[in-house]
Amino acid sequence: xxxxxxxxxxxxxxxxxxxVAGCADNAGEPLSPSLTEVPATxxxxxxxxxxxxxxxxxxxxxxxxxxxxxxxxTGNPVxxxxxxxxxxxxxxxxxxxxxxxxxxxxxxxxKASIRSITGPATWDEIFxxxxxxxxxxxxxxxxxxxxxxxxxxxMQLALIDDRYxxxxxxxxxxxxxxxxxxxxxxxxxxxxxxxxxRAPADSENFLVPSNFRVTYTGTDSTCAFxxxxxxxxxxxxxxxxxxxxxxxxxxxxxxxxTAYISDILGCRGGALxxxxxx
Numbered sequence: 001x002x003x004x005x006x007x008x009x010x011x012x013x014x015x016x017x018x019x020v021a022g023c024a025d026n027a028g029e030p031l032s033p034s035l036t037e038v039p040a041t042x043x044x045x046x047x048x049x050x051x052x053x054x055x056x057x058x059x060x061x062x063x064x065x066x067x068x069x070x071x072x073x074t075g076n077p078v079x080x081x082x083x084x085x086x087x088x089x090x091x092x093x094x095x096x097x098x099x100x101x102x103x104x105x106x107x108x109x110x111k112a113s114i115r116s117i118t119g120p121a122t123w124d125e126i127f128x129x130x131x132x133x134x135x136x137x138x139x140x141x142x143x144x145x146x147x148x149x150x151x152x153x154x155m156q157l158a159l160i161d162d163r164y165x166x167x168x169x170x171x172x173x174x175x176x177x178x179x180x181x182x183x184x185x186x187x188x189x190x191x192x193x194x195x196x197x198r199a200p201a202d203s204e205n206f207l208v209p210s211n212f213r214v215t216y217t218g219t220d221s222t223c224a225f226x227x228x229x230x231x232x233x234x235x236x237x238x239x240x241x242x243x244x245x246x247x248x249x250x251x252x253x254x255x256x257x258t259a260y261i262s263d264i265l266g267c268r269g270g271a272l273x274x275x276x277x278x
Contacts, residue, residue: 058162061138065112068166072146075106085158085165086241087132090251092170100170107146115141115152122246123156128173131277133213134158135246160241185256186276193275195261203261205230206274210256213249213277216242218270225267230260242267249277 064083071079081089081097089097123137140155157164186194186207195206216223223242226235227250236259241248243266261272 056162058159059164061114061117061140061157061164064157064164064166065114065142069110069112072104072106072110073108075104077101077104080168083163083165084168084170085134086160087134087249088127088167088170090237091127091130091132091249092173096172097168097170100168109148110144110146112145113143115143117141120159125156125167127169130173130211130249132249133247134167135241136244158241193273195274197261197264197272197274200264205258205260208250208252208257208259208274209276210254211249211251211277212274213247214239214242215247215273215275216245216267216270217273218268219244220266220268220270222266224265225261225272226263228260228262230258242272245270 067079068083071077077098080101081094084097117138117140119138120136121139123134123139125132125134134156136158138157138159140157141152142155143150143152156167158167159165186209194208194212195204197203221243223244224238224240227237227239228234229236236252236257237250239248239250259274261274
């Protein structure tokens with residue numbers, strides 16, 4: 001049965017009036033809607049940054065020999081020139097050492113076998129009339145096979161800045177190794193040395209001939225420094241290979257130079273004695 005339209009409208013109107021009356025308070029005032037403030041929230045996200053440090057392990061003697069033999073197998077002398085001990089490479093000159101390997105013949109069957117290793121120890125050797133004293137040298141009893149023949153020999157290696165270097169006679173030295181200089185200019189205090197450097201603040205200008213040696217009397221595991229021209233600020237030579245004590249021979253181009261020790265790395269617990277080659 002259908003409800004008349006007028007009756008339906010009246011029922012809706014009554015429901016609306018009752019709803020409005022229910023929203024009024026005792027005083028007849030309508031109630032305001034209840035508004036609840038929701039506090040703002042913040043989320044902090046922790047970001048963790050991981051820094052990975054890669055440490056390159058020092059070269060081993062076996063790795064050096066692999067590179068040494070590999071150069072003979074491939075006919076590439078770059079490794080052989082780069083790994084000549086820095087003292088000898090400075091003494092002969094890089095170009096002279098490069099020329100020494102210009103005509104060498106490769107052998108792709110070359111092999112090497114290490115029988116024993118001794119050292120490290122000080123090793124003295126004469127190269128073209130000049131005596132060198134090398135510190136921290138390992139001596140290898142090694143067997144080489146190339147071009148179908150076998151030879152057994154000693155091979156000396158020195159570890160410098162995590163790499164091994166060998167000793168090679170490159171031919172004729174390109175640096176003048178004899179200089180006649182008034183001793184009183186080089187050694188004004190008569191102690192037999194050109195200069196003794198005991199601390200970072202101890203530097204001063206001093207004279208050196210074209211060849212001399214620097215001896216480190218301490219035991220620090222790191223010892224290196226720049227030898228500068230105090231007038232120009234230019235580097236005469238960067239001296240390394242003095243870790244744990246020992247000596248380094250230095251060769252300069254000019255017969256007489258004014259020098260200054262700068263930028264010392266390590267070398268604590270001892271002195272740097274600059275004096276003549278024995």
